[in-house]
Each structure stands twice: as structure tokens, then as C-alpha cells.
Amino acid sequence: MGETLLSGLLRSGHPVDGLVITERRADRAAELTEKYGVRVLDNAEAAALADTLLLVVKPQDMGALLAEIHDEVAEDNLVVSLAAGITTTFLESRLPAGRAVVRVMPNTPALVDQGMAAVSAGSHCSPAQLQQAQTLLAATGKVVDVPEKLQDAVTAISGSGPAYIFYVVEAMIEAGVVLGMPRTTATELVVQTLFGAATMIKETGQHPTVLREQVTSPGGTTAAALRTLDDHKVRAAFITAMEAAARRSAELAGD
Numbered sequence: 409m410g411e412t413l414l415s416g417l418l419r420s421g422h423p424v425d426g427l428v429i430t431e432r433r434a435d436r437a438a439e440l441t442e443k444y445g446v447r448v449l450d451n452a453e454a455a456a457l458a459d460t461l462l463l464v465v466k467p468q469d470m471g472a473l474l475a476e477i478h479d480e481v482a483e484d485n486l487v488v489s490l491a492a493g494i495t496t497t498f499l500e501s502r503l504p505a506g507r508a509v510v511r512v513m514p515n516t517p518a519l520v521d522q523g524m525a526a527v528s529a530g531s532h533c534s535p536a537q538l539q540q541a542q543t544l545l546a547a548t549g550k551v552v553d554v555p556e557k558l559q560d561a562v563t564a565i566s567g568s569g570p571a572y573i574f575y576v577v578e579a580m581i582e583a584g585v586v587l588g589m590p591r592t593t594a595t596e597l598v599v600q601t602l603f604g605a606a607t608m609i610k611e612t613g614q615h616p617t618v619l620r621e622q623v624t625s626p627g628g629t630t631a632a633a634l635r636t637l638d639d640h641k642v643r644a645a646f647i648t649a650m651e652a653a654a655r656r657s658a659e660l661a662g663d
């Protein structure tokens with residue numbers, strides 16, 4: 409996710425001299441410098457130098473990272489965390505008092521500038537600082553401001569969401585192969601169908617139910633398929649799965 413954000417910032421015209429990154433594995437640091445021409449520092453050096461700090465480690469590593477940078481985070485710095493489940497209270501309680509923090513839930517389509525990120529301000533973050541975080545994230549897609557109590561739901565929907573879609577795509581390709589289609593053709597058919605359906609939802613503004621009904625001829629093939637999905641309780645499985653994701657997000661800060 410960190411590399412996705414770095415590449416998006418550079419693509420959107422952010423000057424490379426205005427960025428530094430941290431990377432604890434030397435081989436990976438060399439690879440990133442070679443690929444992007446970006447300077448790699450250690451965490452404390454980067455925190456001392458930067459005005460805005462983007463924290464993109466796993467939730468389980470966040471406590472240790474905050475301890476490392478604690479003394480270097482200045483009063484006017486902005487700390488932006490992209491970690492699932494890590495609350496603004498968690499961040500504020502591990503930084504010097506009064507520091508401005510923003511909690512973000514991004515997603516991987518940011519890699520192709522089609523990201524969906526939701527931001528929530530901490531208690532010392534000014535509207536201008538929240539806007540600054542939104543502007544940074546807008547380099548890789550859409551950004552919405554949500555009350556922090558909705559961030560676990562955001563994580564379950566758009567944060568993890570790309571994985572559910574890839575899972576459905578995998579299943580549809582597999583089904584195509586079962587039906588005798590060469591894998592490459594099945595992949596092409598499924599990917600274009602996904603792209604076409606996503607574009608229809610976005611461009612027509614119509615409810616997905618209306619669009620689904622347009623495909624479903626009475627007594628036809630789609631009705632036969634959808635009845636089978638209902639028999640297997642696929643809709644209920646999605647709801648239960650996403651409830652599990654939101655629950656897991658809420659647990660992560662305690663891991």
C-alpha cells in the first residue's frame with residue numbers, strides 16, 4: 409500500500425525531492441530508490457524531516473513505529489495513518505500531546521488511480537489539515553470524509569472490497585473453464601463483463617437491482633443462475649463476511 413501511494417503521488421506530479429520514504433530491508437530500499445529515485449531514511453530521520461507523515465505499516469506494527477518516531481513528531485506536523493483498525497485515539501495516545509492525526513482507509517485500486525479512500529480527523533486536526541490529507545489521497549482516486557465510527561464498515565466495504573471482487577472474478581473464470589472455455593478467453597470475457605457492469609452502475613446512476621432485472625429474462629438463463637445463487641445463500645454470505653471484516657477491523661488495534 410505504501411508503494412502504491414508513493415507511485416500515485418509521483419504520477420500526480422508531486423516532486424520526488426519533496427518525498428522521503430522509510431524501508432527497513434536494505435534490498436527493498438535499493439529497489440525503491442532505483443525504481444522511483446526517492447530518498448530512503450530511517451524512521452526517526454524521516455519523522456524529523458517531514459511535515460506530513462504517512463504511516464503505512466501493519467496494524468500490529470503501529471505501536472512500535474509510533475514509539476520510534478515519538479520524539480521527532482513536531483507540533484505542526486500532520487500524522488496520517490492508513491492502517492486498518494488503528495483509531496485516532498490509539499495514535500494520539502502514543503504521540504506527544506496535541507498532535508494532529510488523520511485515520512485513512514484506502515484501497516488497492518489506488519494503483520491505477522481508481523482508489524477509494526475514507527478519512528476521519530483526530531481531535532487536534534484542523535479542517536485545513538484534514539483537507540491536506542484529502543488532497544494527498546486524491547492523487548490516487550476518490551476521497552470521502554466519514555465519522556470515525558464508520559471506519560470499520562468502510563474497511564469491510566471498500567478497504568477489503570477489491571478482494572471480494574477478485575474472488576468472484578476467479579470463480580467466474582473457473583466456471584468458464586468447467587464449461588469448456590479456454591482460460592484466456594474466459595478471463596477476457598469475465599474481465600470485460602466486470603468492467604462493463606461497473607461502468608453501467610457508475611454512468612447510468614441506476615440502482616443495481618434495476619440493472620440486474622434488465623439482464624434477467626423471464627424463464628431465462630440469468631434467472632436460473634440467480635436462483636442457484638439464492639439457494640446457496642450467496643447474498644447472506646456476503647453480509648456475514650463483511651460483518652466479519654468489520655469486526656476484525658475493530659479488533660486490530662488490540663492485537
Ligand SMILES: NC(=O)C1=CN([C@@H]2O[C@H](COP(=O)(O)OP(=O)(O)OC[C@H]3O[C@@H](n4cnc5c(N)ncnc54)[C@H](OP(=O)(O)O)[C@@H]3O)[C@@H](O)[C@H]2O)C=CC1
Nearest residue numbers: 409410432464465466467469473490491492514515516567
Ligand atoms: N493491502 C491493502 O489492500 C490495504 C492495506 N491497508 C493498510 O495498509 C497497511 C499496510 O498494508 P500492506 O501494504 O498490505 O502491508 P505490507 O506488510 O505489505 O507493508 C507494510 C510494510 O511496513 C513495513 N514495516 C513494518 N514495520 C516497520 C517499521 N517499524 N519501520 C519501517 N517499516 C516497517 C514492512 O516491512 P517488512 O516487510 O520488513 O515487515 C512492510 O514493508 C496496513 O496497516 C493495512 O491495514 C489499508 C487498506 C488496504
Ligand SMILES: O=C(O)[C@@H]1CCC=N1
Nearest residue numbers: 492563566567568569
Ligand atoms: O486485509 C486487511 O487487513 C487490509 C485492510 C483492508 C484491506 N486489506
